Amino acid sequence: MTPFELTEWPCPASGGGTRDELALTFDRRRDRRLVVLPAWFDEANKLRRQTVEVMRQLDGSGIDSVLPDFPGTNESRAKLEDQTLDGWRAAAAAAAGHFRATHVLTIRAGSLLAPQGLPGWRYAPIGGRQVMRAMLRARTIAAKEAGAAERTEDLQAAARREGIDLAGWRLGAEMFAALESAEPDTALSEIEQASLGGPGLWLRAEPGDDAAQAGALAAAVAGGIGAA
Amino acid sequence: MTDGHKLAPSRGAIDAKLRAILSDVLGLDADRVADFDSETGLFGHLPELDSMAVAGLLTEMEDRLDIVIDDDDVDGEMLETYGGLLAFAEGKAASA
Structure with a gap:
């Protein structure tokens, strides 16, 4: 099992230039590369472990993936209060470019940041x-x-x-x-919660994980990338 | 009488849906939630049910029970016990 790595990437800064943010990566320089745009705020905490488990299973299917921090989130030192939706959209596009993503997987509100023109999936999107x-x-x-x-x-x-x-x-x-x-991106293929065989983990009062659901989500993505 | 009024959902159906929602929110299996009775304590009794979790619970109730919950509907009584929450949901569904 490949361990994940934490890597810095140059994120566009609001005043121009860039500012380093962290990304969690499963990167073995493979051709099929997925950028993962995570859920937000409270849902981000509840789904982070599950999100990384999906990435771990994709790694096992021969797919690289990267989970970038956006300014003001997770390990970022930027203030959340200073961030804008357009700024996060620019950050998502920059992360996709920097890591040479071929596909995108958005989770919940992450679909609001989907880079234009990048094929992929939106898992249980919300506006x-x-x-x-x-x-x-x-x-x-x-x-x-x-x-x-x-x-x-x-x-x-x-x-x-x-x-x-x-x-x-x-x-x-x-x-x-x-x-x-703000409305979710509609160009991506939707993966509905009902197709994963259990309730959405964002509903849980406490963060949790579900290996079977992670496997179903990873399989949907891996199958789609394979066919693409 | 076919006067176009739709029947309110049966009490049993609302009870079953509400238990399923609580099972998803609390991460409990169906057997545990089936044991809830009208006196089972919720908000203030279950430490994991904080204000963010209650907000998620109410939003999920709106979606699955097809009701709208206003600010003024939310009070300690409706959230304190399973019986209180069920009575609230039944009242909302009947007036929807």
Whole structure:
């Protein structure tokens, strides 16, 4: 079993130039190379182990894969608050180019960043509005629990002006507003959760993993790349 | 009487769907969730059910039960026990 490696890659910086970010890679310089655009925020934590397991199984099928950190996420030292949807899209395209990806696999909201023209798959995609809805709801529930009622509409209006703290993630105003209307990429082939033989792990209250589901997802990708 | 009103989903069907959702959210097998009764404690009793998990639970209920849950619907009583959550879901489905 090939261990994964952590590699730095030059990510476009908002003020011009680049800034190094990390990527988790299974890279043996093979011809078939997949860039993986992970789930976001709370779902990123719940799905990271599962995402790496899918990559490990793809490695066993002869496919290289790379999971880049985006600015403000995971090990990045950039502030999440400063990031924008367009900035993350540029980062996804740059990562695909730097690692010479031949295909892309997006997971959940990762589909919002799919680079144009790169073939591949979108696993259980969701739009920006759905991402925000769950996080806004978590915030209103926590506020109510603490005895301070907050209304979703008020939070949305304030977030469009000055950004917002949602479940521990500080989003800038530009990112929040862009996500309210961002829709998943439709050019990619969809892999539905129902086809993997179990419930989505993002639903779980605690992070988990499921080898059978990871195998089914890896098989769908490997079969598709083989046929492509 | 065929006056065009659709029948509300049966209580048993909502109960089964709600247990399936809780099984997915809590990562419990169906047998454990089948043992939940109306007094089984949820939010505030299960440490893994924090506000983010409850938000996911409510969003999944909206999708699978075809209901809309407003800010004002969410209170401690509906979330505290399985019986409270089921009564809420049944009420929403009947008025949907």
